[in-house]
Amino acid sequence: MKATQQISGAGIGLRTQHYQTILESRPDVPWFEVLTDNYMGAGGLPLYHLEQVRDIYPISFHGVGLSLGSADPVNLKYLTKLKQLIERYQPEHVSDHLAWVSLNNHYAHELLPFPYTQEALSLISEKINTVQDYLGRALIVENPSTYLDFNYSEMPEWQFIQEIVNKTGCDLLMDINNIYVSAMNHNFNPLEYIANIPCQHVKEIHLAGYEDKGTHLYDTHGYRIHKEVWSLYEKALTYFKATPTLIEWDTDIPDFSVLLEEADKAQLYLNKYEQQEQYA
Numbered sequence: 001m002k003a004t005q006q007i008s009g010a011g012i013g014l015r016t017q018h019y020q021t022i023l024e025s026r027p028d029v030p031w032f033e034v035l036t037d038n039y040m041g042a043g044g045l046p047l048y049h050l051e052q053v054r055d056i057y058p059i060s061f062h063g064v065g066l067s068l069g070s071a072d073p074v075n076l077k078y079l080t081k082l083k084q085l086i087e088r089y090q091p092e093h094v095s096d097h098l099a100w101v102s103l104n105n106h107y108a109h110e111l112l113p114f115p116y117t118q119e120a121l122s123l124i125s126e127k128i129n130t131v132q133d134y135l136g137r138a139l140i141v142e143n144p145s146t147y148l149d150f151n152y153s154e155m156p157e158w159q160f161i162q163e164i165v166n167k168t169g170c171d172l173l174m175d176i177n178n179i180y181v182s183a184m185n186h187n188f189n190p191l192e193y194i195a196n197i198p199c200q201h202v203k204e205i206h207l208a209g210y211e212d213k214g215t216h217l218y219d220t221h222g223y224r225i226h227k228e229v230w231s232l233y234e235k236a237l238t239y240f241k242a243t244p245t246l247i248e249w250d251t252d253i254p255d256f257s258v259l260l261e262e263a264d265k266a267q268l269y270l271n272k273y274e275q276q277e278q279y280a
């Protein structure tokens, strides 16, 4: 297994459709992000392929199953399995979402939103602390894309994230596409959001493509990254610096070469930021 190392540069989300291409051609990709929930089984093909990819590349783990925004307690069975996977594959990052996917052991296939209240803040902070204590490492939490506001939210999302970081010391994964989608859907300024994020805690960035539904933007992860999101990404780097960035594609998954093109483009932005810093 490739030694654990700090990941950097523009990585790509590992998808089953690309196992063969990756293992045969060993593309020059600095790291892959692995969807943890697909590898929770006891063995079989997924783990066989992950083992081989991990022999070549550094990886990060990205999951949905912690269901941080749910009123349920943390699922200890899931957490135990997650810890076993971490010990076996030594990911550089372990992340999950600021959303909920389950209630009373019923699982949804969507990342669902919740109101930003003091009550939610206490509950989610407690769950993140439980996870971090059990795993013995900082959890990285990703901002959601949302399509509705709750009348009884008591603070904007960026403030909720600030408070979560204050209460848990967790790290952050900033999905620039999610910020853009939510900003357009709820009519807020995405740069004001970014400026209020505790940037020293941002350890990873996601980029993906949304779909314009006419009435709202929908975060499908099924398109190339839109120019508006590239533009926001370029501005975000001045706050988050040259943070490892991931190309995330989940529906209508294209040929691996398309993901490579998007990753190359992200790498150009990262290089440009670093050059500007060097001569500033």
Ligand SMILES: [Fe+2]
Pocket (backbone or CB within 6 Å): 142, 175, 206, 248
């Ligand atoms: Fe994301």
